[in-house]
Amino acid sequence: MEVREIEGLGPAERAALFDRDAGVEGVRDDVRGIVDRVRDEGDVAVREFCREFDGVEVGNLDVTDAAAAAHEDVDPDVLAAIREAADNVRAFHERQRPDDWREDFDGRELGRRFRPLERVGVYVPGGAAAYPSSALMGVVPAKVAGVDHVVVATPPAEELNPATLAAIHEAGADAVYSVGGAQGVAAMAYGTETVTPVQKVVGPGNRWVTAAKAEVRGDVDIDFLAGPSEVLVLADGTADPAYVAADLLAQAEHDDHASVVAVTDDPDLAAATADELDARAPGMARAETVEAALANDASGVFLARSMSEAVLFAEEYAAEHLSIQAEDDEELLDRIDSAGSVFLGPYTPVAAGDYASGTNHVLPTGGGAKRFGGLSVETFLRSTTVQRLDRDSLDALSGTITTLAEAEGLHGHADSVRRRFE
Numbered sequence: 001m002e003v004r005e006i007e008g009l010g011p012a013e014r015a016a017l018f019d020r021d022a023g024v025e026g027v028r029d030d031v032r033g034i035v036d037r038v039r040d041e042g043d044v045a046v047r048e049f050c051r052e053f054d055g056v057e058v059g060n061l062d063v064t065d066a067a068a069a070a071h072e073d074v075d076p077d078v079l080a081a082i083r084e085a086a087d088n089v090r091a092f093h094e095r096q097r098p099d100d101w102r103e104d105f106d107g108r109e110l111g112r113r114f115r116p117l118e119r120v121g122v123y124v125p126g127g128a129a130a131y132p133s134s135a136l137m138g139v140v141p142a143k144v145a146g147v148d149h150v151v152v153a154t155p156p157a158e159e160l161n162p163a164t165l166a167a168i169h170e171a172g173a174d175a176v177y178s179v180g181g182a183q184g185v186a187a188m189a190y191g192t193e194t195v196t197p198v199q200k201v202v203g204p205g206n207r208w209v210t211a212a213k214a215e216v217r218g219d220v221d222i223d224f225l226a227g228p229s230e231v232l233v234l235a236d237g238t239a240d241p242a243y244v245a246a247d248l249l250a251q252a253e254h255d256d257h258a259s260v261v262a263v264t265d266d267p268d269l270a271a272a273t274a275d276e277l278d279a280r281a282p283g284m285a286r287a288e289t290v291e292a293a294l295a296n297d298a299s300g301v302f303l304a305r306s307m308s309e310a311v312l313f314a315e316e317y318a319a320e321h322l323s324i325q326a327e328d329d330e331e332l333l334d335r336i337d338s339a340g341s342v343f344l345g346p347y348t349p350v351a352a353g354d355y356a357s358g359t360n361h362v363l364p365t366g367g368g369a370k371r372f373g374g375l376s377v378e379t380f381l382r383s384t385t386v387q388r389l390d391r392d393s394l395d396a397l398s399g400t401i402t403t404l405a406e407a408e409g410l411h412g413h414a415d416s417v418r419r420r421f422e
């Protein structure tokens, strides 16, 4: 792989890096057709798309019982790993649960309370790879938030992946449907004869899933666009090129459209990382996918003239995962605001957060981290403000309210205050 200097990047190269969309826009028209048909035709369309895109004749779309059975039968070592990961994810997300509060503000009692959504849909991917970990990342926080009915949609297969089913059951999903891709998202958003419609669709997926979430947004709520995986490793000369390359290769194996980047001010590290990528990619089990991801125009190894230039690059990229492998990692982190999830130091591979440390791996891609954060307990909550004023506190505020109300020409508002003092 060629090392590119940031200084020499032209406008088209910068746009490919910083306005990347991982092919999502290119499938928007196709996805609109799929979503419309599922909304209009329900299970018939779902079954047809399962046949067309997954090559599977789906009988019963509802596989909730199969998930319970898989939980009984799955390899005990896999179940133990699922349970430990679920415990860690639960512990981290319980820490996020906000408390209701009321406080006195000069005699005005004001507060906020939080209530869970009632019905949410979690997309659990499963095309090119199996994703039991994504089942935990979507369902566990929803249950911690107190969502009553959590449904899951996951792609069909001649034989559904037992670890994915077991994780869905372990996480506490209430219903599981065997439908993936854009049709899975649409089924949860609009409901079908079999699938219960939900208020919010969350979860990661490939470009068809991501385009479908963009399509249904507005009719139902969504979390954000969590498309093909991304990592940016910000490294200085102290980093080990084998670790830097390993973190890039790990995310590259998700999808041809994954984006993986290393940025450093050290020419030797840049060259060694590029060599390591070239040496290791061809031998990987998913070599074709890895090589496609490394070749895409939002991926690469970049040389900065200074760590300040590298930091600016990382900020503009706003990666889903930001790994900092450098001596002054905390100082560099202080200078970056935009990243989905941050991994500090040589012994914090992105894979730790992908599976088991406890943080959520459903994270914004395509620069979404400039505007919002990843999946959390708040994703599943709505907040309501509450207030109580007494006669004295209303009296103290009445002049301000009536003056503003009259300035707006809304005399009924002013009158609703004055009447209380007549």
Ligand SMILES: NC(=O)c1ccc[n+]([C@@H]2O[C@H](COP(=O)([O-])OP(=O)(O)OC[C@H]3O[C@@H](n4cnc5c(N)ncnc54)[C@H](O)[C@@H]3O)[C@@H](O)[C@H]2O)c1
Pocket (backbone or CB within 6 Å): 053, 054, 124, 125, 126, 127, 128, 129, 134, 155, 156, 179, 180, 181, 182, 183, 204, 205, 206, 207, 208, 209, 225, 226, 227, 228, 229, 254, 255, 258, 320, 361, 362, 363, 364, 365
């Ligand atoms: N950003 C995040 O938080 C995050 C987390 C985990 C995984 N991911 C990403 O999730 C994705 C998982 O992808 P996957 O493919 O393994 O599983 P997936 O479940 O996302 O997609 C599989 C579905 O894609 C649909 N599909 C495939 N080809 C199609 C076509 N030509 N036309 C229409 N639909 C088609 C099929 O319906 C299939 O069921 C990867 O891109 C991975 O990087 C992202």
Ligand SMILES: N[C@H](CO)Cc1c[nH]c[nH+]1
Pocket (backbone or CB within 6 Å): 131, 133, 134, 228, 229, 230, 251, 320, 354, 355, 361, 362
């Ligand atoms: N890296 C993915 C998020 O982009 C999450 C994941 C699941 N399994 C392995 N990795």
Ligand SMILES: [Zn+2]
Pocket (backbone or CB within 6 Å): 229, 250, 251, 254, 351, 354
């Ligand atoms: Zn991953």
